[in-house]
Amino acid sequence: MADILVVDDSATVRNEVSSFLSANGISVETASDGLDGLDKIQKGSYKLVICDVNMPRMDGLTMCEKVRAAGKSSLPIIMLTTESDPSMKERGKAAGVKGWIIKPFNGAAALGGIKSIIGK
Amino acid sequence: MSSYNQENLKKILVLSMANSFTRLIEKGGLTIADKVFDIDTAGDIGHIMFTISGLEFRALIMLHYPAGKSALHFLNLYEGDDRTTKQENNLESFYTEIGNQFCGEIKRNLYKQFDHLGMSTPSLLSPTTSLIDIENPLLVAKCFQSYEADHQFALGGSIYVFSNQSLEFTFDHASTTEVISTGELEFF
Numbered sequence: 001m002a003d004i005l006v007v008d009d010s011a012t013v014r015n016e017v018s019s020f021l022s023a024n025g026i027s028v029e030t031a032s033d034g035l036d037g038l039d040k041i042q043k044g045s046y047k048l049v050i051c052d053v054n055m056p057r058m059d060g061l062t063m064c065e066k067v068r069a070a071g072k073s074s075l076p077i078i079m080l081t082t083e084s085d086p087s088m089k090e091r092g093k094a095a096g097v098k099g100w101i102i103k104p105f106n107g108a109a110a111l112g113g114i115k116s117i118i119g120k
Numbered sequence: 121m122s123s124y125n126q127e128n129l130k131k132i133l134v135l136s137m138a139n140s141f142t143r144l145i146e147k148g149g150l151t152i153a154d155k156v157f158d159i160d161t162a163g164d165i166g167h168i169m170f171t172i173s174g175l176e177f178r179a180l181i182m183l184h185y186p187a188g189k190s191a192l193h194f195l196n197l198y199e200g201d202d203r204t205t206k207q208e209n210n211l212e213s214f215y216t217e218i219g220n221q222f223c224g225e226i227k228r229n230l231y232k233q234f235d236h237l238g239m240s241t242p243s244l245l246s247p248t249t250s251l252i253d254i255e256n257p258l259l260v261a262k263c264f265q266s267y268e269a270d271h272q273f274a275l276g277g278s279i280y281v282f283s284n285q286s287l288e289f290t291f292d293h294a295s296t297t298e299v300i301s302t303g304e305l306e307f308f
Contacts, residue, residue, distance in 0.1 A: 009241065010213060010216060010220065011213040012210070012213045012214050012217040013217055016201045021190050024264070038203045039217070054220075054240075054241050055240060055241065056271070057244075067137070078305060081224075082220055082223070082224020082227075082239075083224065083227075084228055085227075085228075085231055085235075085237075087235070087289075088265040089308075092308070093308050095262050097306060097308060098307065099305050099306055099307045099308060100305075100308065101302075101305050101306070102302040102303070102304075103220070103221050103224065103302065104143070104221055104302060104303055105304065106301055106303020106304060107303075109304040109305070110303060110304060110305045112140065113305035113307065114186065114305065
């Protein structure tokens, strides 16, 4: 099982984040939207989920709420999104989101925090 | 819409493009275009559309990008030589994400005045869509800005604002130019 699940409807972002993390010794699987992500989370045992907010079929915050409702209360989820509105972040906090990254992804800036979460 | 509003909307557009296209501008040597490119007749131009909706208005945000070989040139500049699949079908994904960040930046700037905005996921417009098709009687403002490289169209952005009421867009240079920390992990 991979360390991290990256959930984003953009293949460009999935590739960018996966490539960076893999090059730093972190194994990654991907999902293309919230529904796909929810399915993989229910079947898997990831150490961390990195998830977009605005996605078709199911957005990232709804996915997070459903993950919590399904009993996975300790799975760390951080959002990687263009959204920076305080109200959106508050909704994330209420849904049990652990952290927030505003796109574009800056691997070097985020790597330390990611490693600390997954214990690497 | 007053010229004051139109001018402020253009400032928001220009600032948002500069902030969201930073890497492309630097790596691709893009500069603000001196001339106005006619997107409808330029040929081989892709359009990705987003909407930002609020209580007072609806805005269409569009990213215009060169399809074909010139687009692959920019994609390679952006992603570097280590990319293994430089194919045209990557273009939509690439520019969709650039557009997503562009729209997010505009929303961030508009949010300072309108704090109840929602942003859509992207739509790829048909190549046969004419920008004239987008205009309707509720259109109150539109603006366009493009970048060029070697005197060729490189990237463009448009905002169309539709409303049935009077609006006032302001541009507070101090607050709109404050640096938003992107890419870093903020723990809750």
